[in-house]
Each structure stands twice: as structure tokens, then as C-alpha cells.
Amino acid sequence: MEVALMIPCYIDVFYPQVGIATLELLERLGVDVVYPKEQTCCGQPMANSGCYEEARATEEHCARLFGSYEYVVTPSGSCTYHIRNKFTAAADSKEKESLCRNTYDLVEFLHDVLKVREFPWATFEHKLAFHTSCSAIRGLNMASMTERVHDPVFSKPKALLSGVSGVQFVDFERVDECCGFGGTFSVTEEAVAAKMGYDKLAFMQKSSPDCIVSSDMSCLMHLQGCARRQKQNIPFLHIAEILNGVSL
Amino acid sequence: MSYDNQARNAVLAAVQANQPSSLPMPKIPRSSPTPSADLVENFGKGLTRMAGSIISETIPDLDKFIRGRFPDAKVICSTVPECTGTIRPEDLTQWSGAANIDVSVVRTPLGVAETGSVLLSDLELRVNTIAFLSHDIVVLLDPRHIVPNIHDAYEHPHFATRPYCVLMTGPSGSADIGGITVHPAQGVKTLTVILKAEQQTN
Amino acid sequence: MRAVDQAKNAEAFLEDNVREERLDKLLWGMRLRRDDAARQVPEWEELRNLASEIKEHTLSNLSHYLIEFEAKATANGVHVHWARDAHEHNQIVHDLLAEQNISALVKAKSMLTEECELRPFLETRNIKVYETDLGERIQQLDDQPPGHIVVPSIHKTQKDVANLFAKNYGSDPNNEDPAYLAGVMRENTRQHILEAHAGMTGGNFLVAETGAVVVATNEGNAELSAHTPQLHIVSVGIEKLVPTTESLAVFVRLLTRSATGEAITQYTSTFRAARKGSVMHIILVDNGRSYRLGLERFWHSLKCIRCSACINTCPVYRRSGGLSYGSTYMGPIGIIMMPTFNVRKFSELPFASTLNGSCTNVCPVKIDIHEQIYGWREVMEEKGQIQVVKKQAMKVADKVLSSPTLYQIATASVSTALDVLPHFAIYNRLNAWGKHRDVPEAASETFHEWYKNHRLKANEVLGL
Numbered sequence: 001m002e003v004a005l006m007i008p009c010y011i012d013v014f015y016p017q018v019g020i021a022t023l024e025l026l027e028r029l030g031v032d033v034v035y036p037k038e039q040t041c042c043g044q045p046m047a048n049s050g051c052y053e054e055a056r057a058t059e060e061h062c063a064r065l066f067g068s069y070e071y072v073v074t075p076s077g078s079c080t081y082h083i084r085n086k087f088t089a090a091a092d093s094k095e096k097e098s099l100c101r102n103t104y105d106l107v108e109f110l111h112d113v114l115k116v117r118e119f120p121w122a123t124f125e126h127k128l129a130f131h132t133s134c135s136a137i138r139g140l141n142m143a144s145m146t147e148r149v150h151d152p153v154f155s156k157p158k159a160l161l162s163g164v165s166g167v168q169f170v171d172f173e174r175v176d177e178c179c180g181f182g183g184t185f186s187v188t189e190e191a192v193a194a195k196m197g198y199d200k201l202a203f204m205q206k207s208s209p210d211c212i213v214s215s216d217m218s219c220l221m222h223l224q225g226c227a228r229r230q231k232q233n234i235p236f237l238h239i240a241e242i243l244n245g246v247s248l
Numbered sequence: 249m250s251y252d253n254q255a256r257n258a259v260l261a262a263v264q265a266n267q268p269s270s271l272p273m274p275k276i277p278r279s280s281p282t283p284s285a286d287l288v289e290n291f292g293k294g295l296t297r298m299a300g301s302i303i304s305e306t307i308p309d310l311d312k313f314i315r316g317r318f319p320d321a322k323v324i325c326s327t328v329p330e331c332t333g334t335i336r337p338e339d340l341t342q343w344s345g346a347a348n349i350d351v352s353v354v355r356t357p358l359g360v361a362e363t364g365s366v367l368l369s370d371l372e373l374r375v376n377t378i379a380f381l382s383h384d385i386v387v388l389l390d391p392r393h394i395v396p397n398i399h400d401a402y403e404h405p406h407f408a409t410r411p412y413c414v415l416m417t418g419p420s421g422s423a424d425i426g427g428i429t430v431h432p433a434q435g436v437k438t439l440t441v442i443l444k445a446e447q448q449t450n
Numbered sequence: 451m452r453a454v455d456q457a458k459n460a461e462a463f464l465e466d467n468v469r470e471e472r473l474d475k476l477l478w479g480m481r482l483r484r485d486d487a488a489r490q491v492p493e494w495e496e497l498r499n500l501a502s503e504i505k506e507h508t509l510s511n512l513s514h515y516l517i518e519f520e521a522k523a524t525a526n527g528v529h530v531h532w533a534r535d536a537h538e539h540n541q542i543v544h545d546l547l548a549e550q551n552i553s554a555l556v557k558a559k560s561m562l563t564e565e566c567e568l569r570p571f572l573e574t575r576n577i578k579v580y581e582t583d584l585g586e587r588i589q590q591l592d593d594q595p596p597g598h599i600v601v602p603s604i605h606k607t608q609k610d611v612a613n614l615f616a617k618n619y620g621s622d623p624n625n626e627d628p629a630y631l632a633g634v635m636r637e638n639t640r641q642h643i644l645e646a647h648a649g650m651t652g653g654n655f656l657v658a659e660t661g662a663v664v665v666a667t668n669e670g671n672a673e674l675s676a677h678t679p680q681l682h683i684v685s686v687g688i689e690k691l692v693p694t695t696e697s698l699a700v701f702v703r704l705l706t707r708s709a710t711g712e713a714i715t716q717y718t719s720t721f722r723a724a725r726k727g728s729v730m731h732i733i734l735v736d737n738g739r740s741y742r743l744g745l746e747r748f749w750h751s752l753k754c755i756r757c758s759a760c761i762n763t764c765p766v767y768r769r770s771g772g773l774s775y776g777s778t779y780m781g782p783i784g785i786i787m788m789p790t791f792n793v794r795k796f797s798e799l800p801f802a803s804t805l806n807g808s809c810t811n812v813c814p815v816k817i818d819i820h821e822q823i824y825g826w827r828e829v830m831e832e833k834g835q836i837q838v839v840k841k842q843a844m845k846v847a848d849k850v851l852s853s854p855t856l857y858q859i860a861t862a863s864v865s866t867a868l869d870v871l872p873h874f875a876i877y878n879r880l881n882a883w884g885k886h887r888d889v890p891e892a893a894s895e896t897f898h899e900w901y902k903n904h905r906l907k908a909n910e911v912l913g914l
Binding site: 007014015019048053056057058134137149176183189190191195221224226229 | 456457460461464470474478485488489492494495763765766769770800801802803804805806807808810811812824827828830831836840841844845847848849850851852853854857861864867871873882883885886887888889890891892893895896897898899900901902905
């Protein structure tokens, strides 16, 4: 099985280890991974800012590059959501249509396509506070949401992490309240974004986790920024890293 | 007012022009009924949650009961044969006069188990203000007239025929100050429901 | 006219950490009570579907239902008026009062009358208006608009209210007990209610089948205002119609549970005709609703039943406070309604959101709120309402991010990367992102550099 790997721009620059872990993890699972090296970005930051005209060239480049693959996998729920549902600036084309249909978040791909549940090479004897991003929950249906009180409780990322020996989850309040990143919101509404981040960290810290984990690095980038400003050294990890066998 | 017709025509024309293509009306299913034993219990729970009181013991002498429960009450306005009181609603010369009533005594034709509500209309009240300008209200409810839920409640003919109906649930309250619910706000201070079968009148 | 700077207002609100955390906790509590109430109703999601479909049917047949309502209400002896806009509405109210020489009005809560700015209109024409809803009265005395659709003064502490009442009513400023304060309000308002010659209410629902107006209150101040005086004026938006009493039940079961977590309000009242010895008028108000009905992407916002569940769940609202929006309706529902009133003034509101989607999932009538917020952002671009600074930054981003060469050059160094990655590029990156957070650290090599250095052979084999 061949998969094209899409690495979000901010992971490329600030968290390449997440891209490396994603690549290695997929290869461990027997997947042939192609990395189109001309890739840049999916266009989400511009589109979400309302500047969807300014997302056009970027989106079209993305469609040209990835539009011939049966599977495009990215370690980012928000990018996946954007491509699947909001890829409207790019002109219609066969490549765009293919890209929109064939893009998966890494967790989706592992859980629903490869259907893998065991990660025997990985051990992680730690307590982790798992943050499920809003794109993952309400955009991609990767976990249940507390608003819908009658839905059965489920979480695809936690189901995967449960296949890593030693993993323990801690509970915390307001488990699915937004962390405050929200794309360019994190800058245009900086004060509110920071407060939301500080609050989420405080709720998590009450349960004394050893680290904070998510399948969306954008949320973690924001939470880590808040934590470091408060001189908190707690590690932040992407789910790919743990599934690939990282140690703290 | 002549400008009203212009406005009417303009609004209707704009609505007509802009409304989306007709979407169908769904069928509203009936909720499943619960056994009658639950109805009285659930009604009581709903009412007390909203700070109302429920009396299920037999009260042989309603006037005596009210005098005991409201010892300072001077004006008792009764609309029911079971209670004499001191005045009837017809004795009020002005609707605002109900403000002088200490306790109103009325009978409701319907209770709602889902919410602990009682239905009152101008038919039972005769002067509507006795239900909200008075200080306290006592409502007689025949437990056989408790329906399971709000869907059932709205089937009552009052909603189609009476000028005024209210589904009343507990005494007046407000949570506007600091989110803390207090009673009363502007309306009645207490609401007491007495489960009492309706007298057969000839 | 300048756009409301919601972000700046929110920042100011956040400076008082104690007040902000209090409001946030209170409203999150309301969200949790909403969840508990929904748990008690096994058919909750089915009710939401029904409510949404009933409203969609009604709105798509609105002219039919308006005509039916008017005919039934008129047959009940009620006078039905129509107002194209806020001014017309206010004029009708004024004229109804003036022709009876009425100079004082008691009023129950109505967001529509806030929207129309009725009070200042009447007050400048020497008609006194007494709000009878506790929260509205608090805001009236403080000369502030409501900060929340259901609990207008929720941002005020007990101490704030004690001070306000002391100033206006001469009550004890040191007695913060809400029961005491509610009693002060009751005493001071009772006389106005008893003496008023006219009372006004809003309407939660209009029932076409019977010509009735349905009003839900906790205090009973709708009937106090409607039935104590001899003139009852109802102001209600044309979108409030439901077809039948049977359909009304669906909404009554959803409304209060979504708002406060109770099964129903203390008074859920149906006014079908004037009480004996009184006259009833209903004013059907358009004020932009028919326009909104024709907006393909946004007309679903007209389904709103004003429960405020979206407001309570919104993490941005809870950190910003309701007054930060500078608008009649605030929070998520405000964001999607207000631009239809003034696209310029409210051009920033669609950006006061993280698009997290919680609002959409608590909405009892299933308005796709966060999708509409996104949609309004696109409209703002089309209408040229995006700030020049932001647009410039995004233009640069698109140029760089659509060109692999430019992208790789820019990302070769952290400082140039920060100039280009849109999250950091807007405004001055250090002022914005870095005010309360550390900027992420540079990696020693980017992923694409690592791939080139470590995996190029693999690429060549695969023919890339």
C-alpha cells in the first residue's frame, strides 16, 4: 500500500520529530511512504482568516502535488478537516476532488484503514493527559463529544494509545473545551486564546500527568507556548511519537 | 393606521420573495406513556425541584388548612367550592386589586408529570391577576388529571379556546443575580399543590 | 463607522481576572446543567431534529403562516400591526401609548425591543419605561445593554447589584443577599405595575393555528405586565412562528433545558386574546428578517429560539464577557445575526471564534452556527471588510506557501519562517503571539531538510 505523506508547515519548521515519527510509524506498519518534497501547506490558515482568495494558489499547488494518490496521510486533524470540507478556494479539478476524498488524519488512517490496534515496539509507562482537538472531535468524528449526552463514549486516538504497553490516561475537567488555538485566532484574539490555554493547562495539571499528548500539533504548539511562559517544563508529545516508541 | 397596510404588504412581499423552497412538516411522534403510579411521583418531584410544595394527605377542611398554613393571611380569594375564603374574584373592582390578596385558592384541570406544572386559564381564575399579584397560591389538583408530558398537556382544549393559559411551575423566581436562584421574584411567593379529587357537582 | 473591536474589549475584560473567572465558571455551570437536563430526556436528539425540521418548514412557508396567524389573531379581537424596521416598530408603540395619553409603561423582557432600541425612543418622547425583569432592570438602572440573552446581568456580582440598588432605591449597600435584593426590586416595581396603564411583552413563539403568543418567564412578569394594565402590547419578530399548538410542545421541552437546565420556566404562558376589560396589540416586526430569509447560507439562523445554550458553551464568550461584542445579540448567535444589521460595524465578530463547533452541537434547533461563522468570514472578504494589515500578511503567506522554492528559503531560518507562517505573521509577531506565550523553538533542521539528508535515496527509487 502506498501513501503520500503530508507534513503541515508548522510541523515541518518547529516539530520535525513528529513528521519523522509519522514516517517511521507508517513504515513499521508496512506502508510505502512517499514524501512529495515540493509540498508546502494546505491553505487552512489563510482560508480560516476569511482570506480565502489568498488561499487559492497554495491550495491549488497542494491539489496538483497530492491529487494522484489513493491515500494522503497527515498528522494533523485540522489540516485533514480543511482539505476534506473547506477546500473551496482552489479551482475544481480531478486532482482536487481526489485530494478531498483521499486525505486522512494519521489517527483515522491507523484506526479505520489499517485497523491496527497493537504497537508492540512501543512502551510508555507514564500518565498522560490526552487532548482531543476540536477538529478531531467535531470535524472528523474521531471521538465523542460531551454536548451529545446520549452518544456512546468513544475515542479513536485513545483506542490506539491503549495498544501501547504502560499508557495510563488521566481525567480532567472540561475535557473537550477548546484549547484556544483556533488558527490565526491565536494571534488576532491573543488575550482570550492565552487565557483558554492557561485554563486548559490548569485543569490538566490538577491530575498530575507526566506529559500532554494530542493528535494535533497546532493545539500543542499553543499549549506548550503557554506552559513554557509559566515556566512549566511538562513534555508535549504528538500521538505519532508515542505509537512509534518514543520514551520521555 | 394607513401606514400599517403599506408595511404589511411590504413585509409579506419580501417574505414571499425570499423564503426558501418549501420544506416538509415532520410528523410529531407521541411519547410513550408511563404507568400511572409514576405520574404522581414524578409530578411531585418536578414541582419540589422548582420550589413548589405538594400535599398528598387528605385535607378534610380546606379553610382550616389554609388558616393554619398562612396564619397572617387576611384576604383569601377562593374560586373553588371546597374553600370559602374571604372573597371571590368577582369582588375585585380592579384587576390590580389582586395585589391585596394574601392567598388565592384555585383548581387546575391538568398537572404535568414531566415538569411538575399545573395549567391555569382565565376560566379557572376568572380574574387572571389572582394567580400572580397575590402573595401565595394554593392549587387543587385531581391526581387523575396528571398527564405524562408536555405533548399531552398541549392537547388540552384550553390552549385552543381560552384567551389566557399558563403552565405554572413553582413560585416565581429569578437567577439574574449571580446565577443564584431566589424566590420570589415578582409573582407569587409560594405555590402549594394539594392533591384532591374534584367534587362531583350536580 | 468603526468596526467593534471585540478582541480589544475582550482583552480589557480579561484584565479583571476575578470577574472573568467568575463569569466563566457560572456559565460553564449552566452548560453542565443543560447537559444534565438533556440526559433526562432519552429522545433529546430526536427532539432537536424535530424542532429543526418544524422551523425549516415554517420559515420556508412563512408568508402562509404569517397570514394565517394574522387572521386567527384578528378573529380573537387582537389588533395586528406590521413594522418593516425598528423605527416603524417604535413609532407604532409610541402612537398606541400616545393616543391613550399613557406616559408610563411596564415591560417584560424582550430582546427585540433591545434590538429596536425602544426605550431611548420612548424616553426622549417623555414616556417612562419600567423593566420588570430583574436582570433587565439591573441593566436599565446601570445604563448598560444586556450582557446575555437570558440572564442579562450575569456579569455583575451580588456586590455590584447591592451598590446599584443602594444608589437607586436607597437599600442597604452592605446586604448582598440575592433574596434581599430581589425583594428590593419587587417592592420598588410593584407600584409601577399596579399603576401602569400599559404593559409590553415580547414573544418566544407565535402559534399560527390559534393566533396566540407564547411567553416564557421565571418571574411571571409577562402576565404582570400584560394583565394588570388595560393595554397589552406584544413585540415579536416574524421568525417566531410555529404552525400548531402540537408543534409548540417540542420547543417548550427544549427551550428551558437548553437555557438553564430546568425542565420548564415557572410561567410558560399563552396569550390568545385580551383579558376582559383590556385591549391587546401585536406588532409583527421584520427589521432585516425577510432579508436574512433570502440568504442561502445564513437563513437557518432564523430558527433561533433564544435559549442562549450557544452562549453558555462558547469558550470565547466566557472569557470575553457579553458586552465585548458591542451588539444586541452576543456570542455565537450574535456573530451570525449582527452582520445582517450592519456588515461594517460587526465585521470583526466572525473572527471572535475558534470555530470549535460546540455551539452547533448544543443548539436545540440545530443551527449550523460555526459553519455560518466561517461563512461570514468569507463574506467579509467579499465585502472588503478584512483589515488591510491582515490581508497583506495573508497575501504574502499565499505567495510563499504556493511556491516550494520560496517556502524552502523562508523556512531555512526561524526568523524568516516566523515572518511567513501565517499564525505568526499577522501584526507584529512578538507583540501578538509572544505577549503571553513563548514562541516555539527552532528545530535544528526542518522535516523537509531531514528528509533530503536522510531519505533522498528512497525518493529517487520511487521516482520523485
